[in-house]
Amino acid sequence: MVRLFLTLSPAISRLSFLAAASPSLNRLQRHHFDKLKPKISLISPSSSASNFQRTGSSCSTRTIRVSSSLPKSESSKLDDGLIVLGIETSCDDTAAAVVRGNGEILSQVISSQAELLAQYGGVAPKQAEEAHSRVIDKVVQDALDKSNLTEKDLSAVAVTIGPGLGLCLRVGVQKARRVAGAFNLPIVGVHHMEAHALVARLVEHELSFPFMALLISGGHNIIVLAHKLGQYTQLGTTVDDAIGEAFDKTAKWLGLDLRRSGGPAVEELALEGDSNSVKFNVPMKNHKDCNFSYAGLKTQVRLAIEAREIDGQCPVSSATKEDRRNRADIAASFQRVAVLHLEEKCERAIEWALKLEPSIKHMVVSGGVASNQYVRFRLNNIVENKNLKLVCPPPNLCTDNGVMVAWTGLEHFRVGRFDPPPPAIEPDDFVYDLRPRWPLGEEYAQGRSEARSMKTARVHPSLTSIIRADSLQQQTQT
Ligand code: KG4
Numbered sequence: 169m170v171r172l173f174l175t176l177s178p179a180i181s182r183l184s185f186l187a188a189a190s191p192s193l194n195r196l197q198r199h200h201f202d203k204l205k206p207k208i209s210l211i212s213p214s215s216s217a218s219n220f221q222r223t224g225s226s227c228s229t230r231t232i233r234v235s236s237s238l239p240k241s242e243s244s245k246l247d248d249g250l251i252v253l254g255i256e257t258s259c260d261d262t263a264a265a266v267v268r269g270n271g272e273i274l275s276q277v278i279s280s281q282a283e284l285l286a287q288y289g290g291v292a293p294k295q296a297e298e299a300h301s302r303v304i305d306k307v308v309q310d311a312l313d314k315s316n317l318t319e320k321d322l323s324a325v326a327v328t329i330g331p332g333l334g335l336c337l338r339v340g341v342q343k344a345r346r347v348a349g350a351f352n353l354p355i356v357g358v359h360h361m362e363a364h365a366l367v368a369r370l371v372e373h374e375l376s377f378p379f380m381a382l383l384i385s386g387g388h389n390i391i392v393l394a395h396k397l398g399q400y401t402q403l404g405t406t407v408d409d410a411i412g413e414a415f416d417k418t419a420k421w422l423g424l425d426l427r428r429s430g431g432p433a434v435e436e437l438a439l440e441g442d443s444n445s446v447k448f449n450v451p452m453k454n455h456k457d458c459n460f461s462y463a464g465l466k467t468q469v470r471l472a473i474e475a476r477e478i479d480g481q482c483p484v485s486s487a488t489k490e491d492r493r494n495r496a497d498i499a500a501s502f503q504r505v506a507v508l509h510l511e512e513k514c515e516r517a518i519e520w521a522l523k524l525e526p527s528i529k530h531m532v533v534s535g536g537v538a539s540n541q542y543v544r545f546r547l548n549n550i551v552e553n554k555n556l557k558l559v560c561p562p563p564n565l566c567t568d569n570g571v572m573v574a575w576t577g578l579e580h581f582r583v584g585r586f587d588p589p590p591p592a593i594e595p596d597d598f599v600y601d602l603r604p605r606w607p608l609g610e611e612y613a614q615g616r617s618e619a620r621s622m623k624t625a626r627v628h629p630s631l632t633s634i635i636r637a638d639s640l641q642q643q644t645q646t
């Protein structure tokens with residue numbers, strides 16, 4: 169019997185059991201589930217190079233060879249025969265990838281909305297949705313072509329169902345369901361932040377549960393204790409903005425080129441500046457918890473820019489030498505303090521986590537901001553001082569990508585968490601189960617911040633609570 173999970177269709181009850189498996193599931197069970205015991209092995213990437221193709225909105229492409237650490241003979245021992253297509257459209261990148269059960273990345277394609285980002289100074293949901301819709305078919309087809317496979321070779325399709333922009337999530341989910349429906353494939357709904365964390369297990373074969381993860385992106389800033397697959401305790405989160413948002417606004421106000429997003433532009437300019445020249449206060453110094461706040465630092469940056477009469481409308485490339493120097497000083501000082509805030513909170517979170525789970529050996533740092541070299545260097549010091557090992561995926565797996573979705577899909581699929589193939593044809597107005605506001609873990613009661621602003625928008629029950637409820641239900645049935 170195959171357990172169902174993360175149902176994408178309201179027509180199918182969530183966490184229900186599939187009594188009469190469809191022919192494809194019977195085939196799937198025969199071919200894959202027999203081979204999948206023990207449930208979760210330590211999976212590693214293979215040695216073979218994988219294809220990484222990034223497609224700009226102008227459709228220029230480049231291919232990067234990404235090598236991984238295990239010899240081919242080793243990886244093939246771990247191969248369970250599964251192959252999953254992952255689709256990601258939660259924000260401004262349209263991404264797809266094909267990944268094998270042994271962690272081999274067979275293909276990876278990303279179409280970024282660089283021009284739109286620069287034009288609107290940030291992500292505009294409607295324009296982002298249209299951009300996803302324009303390229304989604306090509307991105308998925310390119311990922312299949314680059315892997316030299318067809319849909320018939322796939323074991324399942326994984327897709328991000330939240331958190332993210334509802335309009336954007338819908339494009340990916342619709343495409344995933346069309347592919348899965350047409351080829352009778354099971355479908356796995358993926359939590360975007362869990363995917364940022366778990367892709368580290370594809371990269372680092374020693375990374376087993378429990379471990380800690382700091383996940384830093386444009387919209388999220390969370391620190392979690394990962395107990396098991398799908399089970400997370402949230403030690404801290406942001407009370408307002410995420411660090412990536414602060415990088416993006418700083419870049420915009422400093423007149424930087426936003427086509428690669430704000431973070432890389434600030435990181436680059438910071439190399440020219442003096443990081444002690446502008447005095448910014450480290451946020452939440454007096455809060456003895458593991459929560460974050462970047463709204464106040466953003467305001468400090470804006471005020472510093474105004475005080476120096478820097479004109480953000482004037483691109484840094486046209487600035488005078490002195491003006492450029494001023495901008496670089498702000499970039500460097502901002503980056504130092506923004507990261508110091510991460511360092512302080514991580515130190516405390518590691519202490520808390522070790523009390524809860526003394527066997528922890530690793531701390532994962534992932535999400536777009538984790539591609540920043542200064543962030544990686546500073547956090548490595550903190551983590552090593554606490555006798556843990558830092559696991560940071562390579563930069564192109566830290567920023568949004570399809571590999572992390574395919575890999576997380578594989579992890580859940582392997583333990584039987586997936587939905588059956590959707591019908592071959594679904595109406596255009598079909599209501600998908602999308603989760604724009606979807607917490608990853610259960611909040612650690614002692615870590616709750618008094619400074620937390622109470623947002624009123626509807627929040628979906630966390631991934632962890634859904635999985636716990638499912639396990640409980642299972643136990644009572646056996
Ligand atoms: O995870 P991600 O690709 O998308 C979201 O889930 O939000 O993260 C995007 C964020 C953006 O705010 C971007 O400016 C930031 O990650 N980022 C960086 C760097 N590369 C991307 N921030 C600082 N330094 C970087 N090198």
Ligand code: ZN
Pocket residue numbers: 360364385386535536567568
């Ligand atoms: Zn992300």
